[in-house]
Amino acid sequence: MKADPKGVLTGTHYLDGDHAACEGALAAGCRYIAGYPITPSTEVVERFAGRIPCVGGIFMQMEDEIASSIAIQGAVWAGAKAMTVTSGPGFSLMMEHIGLAIMAEVPCVFINVQRGGPSTGLPTLPAQSDMMQARWGSHGDYEVIALCPNSPQECFDLMITAFNMSERFRTPVMFMMDECVGHMTERVIIPSADKIDIVPRKYTKKSPSEYKAYQPNEVLIPEMAELGKGYNFHITGLTHDEKGYPAMNEDSQKKLVSRLINKIQQYKKEIILIEEDGIKDAEVVVMSYGITSRVAEKAILDARSKGLKVGKARLKTVWPFADEYVLDLSKKVKAIVVPELNAGQIVREVERAVKGNCEVISVPHLGGGVHKPELILEAILKGAKGGKH
Amino acid sequence: MQITILKSCQYKNGGPTPMSEAKGKVNFMVERCKGCGFCVEFCPVKVLEFSKDYNIKGYHFPVAAHPEKCIGCNMCGMYCPDFAIWGEKNK
Amino acid sequence: MENTKHPLSKYLREDRMPHMWCPGCGIGTAMNAFMHALDKSGMEKNNVAVVSGIGCTGRVAGYLNVDSFHTTHGRAIPFSEGLKAASPDTKVIVFSGDGDLISIGGNHFIHAGRKNMDLTVICVNNLNYAMTGGQVSATTPVRSITATAPHGSFTTPFNLPFLAEASGAVYVARWTVYHVRDLQKAMLEALNKKGFSFVEVISPCPTLYERRNKMGDGLTRMKFYKDNSILKNGADTKETNIEINKPFVVGKFIDIEGKPTYLESMNKYYDETFQCELGYKTYKGTRYSCNISDGGVSEGCMDD
Numbered sequence: 001m002k003a004d005p006k007g008v009l010t011g012t013h014y015l016d017g018d019h020a021a022c023e024g025a026l027a028a029g030c031r032y033i034a035g036y037p038i039t040p041s042t043e044v045v046e047r048f049a050g051r052i053p054c055v056g057g058i059f060m061q062m063e064d065e066i067a068s069s070i071a072i073q074g075a076v077w078a079g080a081k082a083m084t085v086t087s088g089p090g091f092s093l094m095m096e097h098i099g100l101a102i103m104a105e106v107p108c109v110f111i112n113v114q115r116g117g118p119s120t121g122l123p124t125l126p127a128q129s130d131m132m133q134a135r136w137g138s139h140g141d142y143e144v145i146a147l148c149p150n151s152p153q154e155c156f157d158l159m160i161t162a163f164n165m166s167e168r169f170r171t172p173v174m175f176m177m178d179e180c181v182g183h184m185t186e187r188v189i190i191p192s193a194d195k196i197d198i199v200p201r202k203y204t205k206k207s208p209s210e211y212k213a214y215q216p217n218e219v220l221i222p223e224m225a226e227l228g229k230g231y232n233f234h235i236t237g238l239t240h241d242e243k244g245y246p247a248m249n250e251d252s253q254k255k256l257v258s259r260l261i262n263k264i265q266q267y268k269k270e271i272i273l274i275e276e277d278g279i280k281d282a283e284v285v286v287m288s289y290g291i292t293s294r295v296a297e298k299a300i301l302d303a304r305s306k307g308l309k310v311g312k313a314r315l316k317t318v319w320p321f322a323d324e325y326v327l328d329l330s331k332k333v334k335a336i337v338v339p340e341l342n343a344g345q346i347v348r349e350v351e352r353a354v355k356g357n358c359e360v361i362s363v364p365h366l367g368g369g370v371h372k373p374e375l376i377l378e379a380i381l382k383g384a385k386g387g388k389h
Numbered sequence: 390m391q392i393t394i395l396k397s398c399q400y401k402n403g404g405p406t407p408m409s410e411a412k413g414k415v416n417f418m419v420e421r422c423k424g425c426g427f428c429v430e431f432c433p434v435k436v437l438e439f440s441k442d443y444n445i446k447g448y449h450f451p452v453a454a455h456p457e458k459c460i461g462c463n464m465c466g467m468y469c470p471d472f473a474i475w476g477e478k479n480k
Numbered sequence: 481m482e483n484t485k486h487p488l489s490k491y492l493r494e495d496r497m498p499h500m501w502c503p504g505c506g507i508g509t510a511m512n513a514f515m516h517a518l519d520k521s522g523m524e525k526n527n528v529a530v531v532s533g534i535g536c537t538g539r540v541a542g543y544l545n546v547d548s549f550h551t552t553h554g555r556a557i558p559f560s561e562g563l564k565a566a567s568p569d570t571k572v573i574v575f576s577g578d579g580d581l582i583s584i585g586g587n588h589f590i591h592a593g594r595k596n597m598d599l600t601v602i603c604v605n606n607l608n609y610a611m612t613g614g615q616v617s618a619t620t621p622v623r624s625i626t627a628t629a630p631h632g633s634f635t636t637p638f639n640l641p642f643l644a645e646a647s648g649a650v651y652v653a654r655w656t657v658y659h660v661r662d663l664q665k666a667m668l669e670a671l672n673k674k675g676f677s678f679v680e681v682i683s684p685c686p687t688l689y690e691r692r693n694k695m696g697d698g699l700t701r702m703k704f705y706k707d708n709s710i711l712k713n714g715a716d717t718k719e720t721n722i723e724i725n726k727p728f729v730v731g732k733f734i735d736i737e738g739k740p741t742y743l744e745s746m747n748k749y750y751d752e753t754f755q756c757e758l759g760y761k762t763y764k765g766t767r768y769s770c771n772i773s774d775g776g777v778s779e780g781c782m783d784d
Contacts, residue, residue, distance in 0.1 A: 034562055057766050067591070070558050080566040081766075100552050228547060231547065233548075234493070235549045237550065237552055425698050472486050
């Protein structure tokens with residue numbers, strides 16, 4: 001289905017990441033945001049509040065992030081595409097409801113414009129230290145989808161992908177920006193609405209007597225029912241059976257939780273998006289995401305000018321992690337360099353996935369600024385010297 | 390779970406009671422009953438008493454000891470937390 | 481054997497009976513009164529959604545045969561705000577307990593009242609956190625023995641009608657589960673009322689609160705309510721405190737007209753002030769913004 005032209009601001013614009021993300025959401029069909037202001041994410045909702053009366057939808061400023069993260073789910077059940085926006089401290093508050101969205105299989109998007117942490121940290125400066133939290137922040141076993149744009153243009157494009165994935169897999173999607181990408185202003189080209197593909201909500205066509213709220217179809221994803229059409233469905237965060245009724249026993253737990261995990265695992269190939277360059281004969285690959293990938297570009301160019309064969313693997317999808325891709329890569333390269341604006345989070349996943357086949361060099365940075373390209377170059381050179389192949 | 394639905398003219402002392410005088414009648418779903426006693430206490434004309442029997446969960450459930458007095462006000466049905474009893478006016 | 485059906489069975493998930501509430505618990509009676517009120521209101525069942533939180537009263541959503549939601553602890557109200565905002569034509573009822581709505585959910589309660597969200601909030605107040613074993617909640621009267629106050633509670637509880645009035649509720653009433661007819665009437669009025677309507681339902685918790693405080697069983701407590709409730713419609717909500725083993729006030733305290741709801745205020749304000757090339761179209765919900773599944777442009781949420 002094509003995007004609703006009412007929400008698409010076609011044209012060439014000069015926008016920052018936050019604003020571009022808002023436009024992406026509007027283009028994707030988002031018509032409900034409940035939010036609470038927090039630097040550096042507030043501009044997303046400020047723009048939305050300004051745009052939405054004209055486009056047609058509603059912005060509700062709630063009393064806290066806890067209210068915001070569940071108000072959007074109420075709106076989703078009523079038929080809207082919904083999103084909320086926050087940064088580190090708010091992300092922590094939203095964790096219970098991210099869990100609810102996963103358990104009740106609610107399609108929605110959570111933006112985290114990451115800033116220095118922990119706690120109140122550095123509100124106006126970038127970091128990428130919530131990456132593990134995006135995966136493991138809520139309690140219980142589950143899988144999550146997390147996307148990571150590295151430019152305002154991508155904030156627009158990947159946002160549409162985020163909404164599409166959330167509808168396709170009936171799951172919340174974590175949109176992990178960082179303060180730098182959020183506040184950098186670049187050219188953003190927004191195409192016409194008929195060039196934007198969006199995934200609409202898939203409502204069941206079964207009759208109320210046949211319909212079961214959580215009966216998975218062949219692709220492990222249950223169909224949603226429309227509110228107020230006689231389905232009398234029941235939704236709960238308790239472990240539930242196919243009817244949606246609480247079923248608190250070992251069997252139901254196993255059935256439900258493994259399906260929630262497999263629902264994402266099974267579609268890894270579709271969900272995992274990686275931007276590659278020069279991988280084929282690379283000796284060293286730089287694996288990065290978000291703003292760090294922009295700095296890494298410079299380091300890679302510098303390294304190549306020195307004659308090294310350096311490849312780039314930019315993770316647009318950070319979760320589910322690209323285990324198989326990394327394992328494959330590890331068999332061909334000497335080293336994988338992982339620069340990130342944190343003390344070393346995704347690098348752990350890389351280390352795990354390579355299974356010792358190649359060297360993994362972490363380039364941490366505790367946030368508050370971005371890497372100097374020389375730091376990443378140093379790591380690339382180190383990787384090129386050593387290694388097992 | 391088996392639900393036992395008793396006929397409304399359940400009586401205590403044997404022998405039928407003339408129902409033609411009663412303005413209403415009480416219906417039961419005794420397997421739902423948890424023996425709270427609200428209906429027995431708050432019936433304005435004291436139709437109900439606790440049975441000597443137990444239901445499947447082990448609770449004494451209400452029986453219409455004086456069905457001829459029933460006025461079909463449905464106070465029992467309004468009080469019941471378990472949807473195990475309701476009254477209706479006879480047509 | 482006659483095949484009689486409970487007259488309100490259309491509102492009951494009969495495949496889940498018997499429910500999990502204790503013998504003598506008043507939640508079933510409160511739900512019963514609600515079903516009567518819903519029936520009397522003549523509202524289409526499809527236009528009704530019930531949202532609960534966590535706790536004993538929170539289980540109500542699971543037993544009512546309407547589109548129902550069992551959300552997280554304390555957050556039934558913000559969930560309902562989102563639901564209502566996206567589907568303004570749906571009658572949204574929040575049915576939860578004192579611990580859920582007023583303790584952990586207190587902040588959301590007062591904000592929803594402030595915004596005058598069009599919600600019907602039914603709070604079953606059994607004076608403790610029942611589901612988790614009977615701990616002190618924001619409504620536990622002073623000197624009550626509870627699981628976390630084994631020597632007696634010493635903190636002042638909230639006076640719920642007062643809190644609701646202060647938050648901006650347009651309808652505030654309190655009844656007990658003894659007052660079944662008044663309760664049905666109050667719930668019916670709250671359902672029909674536009675804006676933030678609040679009905680407090682005092683209920684026994686025989687297994688926990690009543691047992692620990694040696695107040696007998698559910699029936700004894702019902703008789704206590706009968707003998708100790710002071711009917712005072714229009715009372716000043718400052719007088720509606722509940723003290724242990726003392727008489728307390730019941731009735732309808734607030735019933736005001738003319739206060740615009742959140743969505744009414746929004747529409748009125750934008751109608752008057754908003755400028756854009758397309759003009760402001762009255763917001764009627766976002767229900768159909770994604771409901772077109774086979775090609776074509778979505779209808780968005782503009783009015784027809």
